[in-house]
Amino acid sequence: MRSYKEIRDILQERITSQQWQPGDLLPSEQALSEEFGCTRATVNRAMRELSDAGLVERRRKAGTRVVQPSSHPATITIPIIRQEIENKGQTYKYLLLERLEALPPEDVRAQLGLQQNEKALFLKSLHYGDGIPQQLDVRWVNLSAVPEAADESFADTGPNEWLLQHVPHPNIEHVFRADKATTEEQRLLQLQEGEPVFVIERRTWISGQGITYVRLVHPGSRFQMATRTSAELIFN
Amino acid sequence: MRSYKEIRDILQERITSQQWQPGDLLPSEQALSEEFGCTRATVNRAMRELSDAGLVERRRKAGTRVVQPSSHPATITIPIIRQEIENKGQTYKYLLLERLEALPPEDVRAQLGLQQNEKALFLKSLHYGDGIPQQLDVRWVNLSAVPEAADESFADTGPNEWLLQHVPHPNIEHVFRADKATTEEQRLLQLQEGEPVFVIERRTWISGQGITYVRLVHPGSRFQMATRTSAELIFN
């Protein structure tokens, strides 16, 4: 008598060992429940997890097939810069450069869903690790969505951390890009002429209402993002 | 009588609407099963999915709590360049630049787990969209892990696509970086002096044995990667 985890791992092993190849049909839940001496519900759970993990595809009546691996889905965790810096054992320093309420440029206005002539909060800040600038945070915050932000100085707490604690971010969109540093970025991040920067743009919103639009700029020479997917580690 | 999906969505709504805030304890499965008029198994499934999605944390006896959002986990799909180009409606062209068996540099040798003096397959190729170079693919392939690769010319099929179809890749590691283009990359990708490039490094292996080590180089001006996480769309 086997648990759903054992069954799931056995099936996974048969797939990664190519005993069952991409496109192959797996035995039905019925058949497997007989093989493993358990009920169909147990096999169902095992196969559902394999399906969640993207190893197989299931369709009623058609059965369960090994997926043809095509792309490389990966989960990345966009770091919170303070944690990132402290994890490296460096001293973290935060500096607010600018804080003002102003009319955002047209594209930002559209993304935040603001009225014509509606002001938003503009914040520019720098994050240092061991005294070296690691991230420039340039952002617009929708004050209709987060009115409390108007009373916050952001002198001590970075806007990212503050917002995470004060507003739910159900919807997030990220764009990653390699850019050439602008003159201002070059100066603030203490970069050489023409050095590349790794840019993360983030847009968050809740039920159609934009919360924030950020541009996180990192020196290309001091930043990288990584992912790791191990089939052996998909499940705990 | 409600389905587990309805229950899951109701609970999710209570979380994102902040009716239940981060750190709050949810009612027990028992209590919820009474509220919704179903069995505990149904509530269990609903809450398990919320937990899988990272909205709540569950611990035996301690109960289920709303997670304190801290980082920004996101799932990205590293595109297969041909699909990416064809999706944009551009004409795809593939060009093999180099193919030879040689001794890899020390760091690659270590990553692939090769013997001293063991040769590996070196491939350099370019991918075009509408005649403009979009990706430079420089890679080492472990011939012990993929002996069939020795007989493949790679004249027509890109190494990425070929490998995906011929070898399982249970373990994948990616690194994303913004770099300054080398002289060769500048020439091959038809870049301006000092233009930034978006680099993806990928390492794949199976049961300790390295399969391939790739460096995918993209013109910063013609490439970006994006993610989108919508709480409303976590479940289908």
Add this chain to the structure above:
DNA sequence: AATCACTTAATGTCTATACATAAAAATCAT
């Protein structure tokens, strides 16, 4: 050959119930 309706097989979901397991909370002995 294309289209329709019917059958059927596989997954999807639910109920009712039971026992397992982890860990918080309470109790007891020192």
Add this chain to the structure above:
DNA sequence: ATGATTTTTATGTATAGACATTAAGTGATT
């Protein structure tokens, strides 16, 4: 008080059985 032990409780997993849903397959009909 403090440490060890027991109790309790919420989640974790499993069973047996039922009905729902989807879509592949089949065969009859145009």
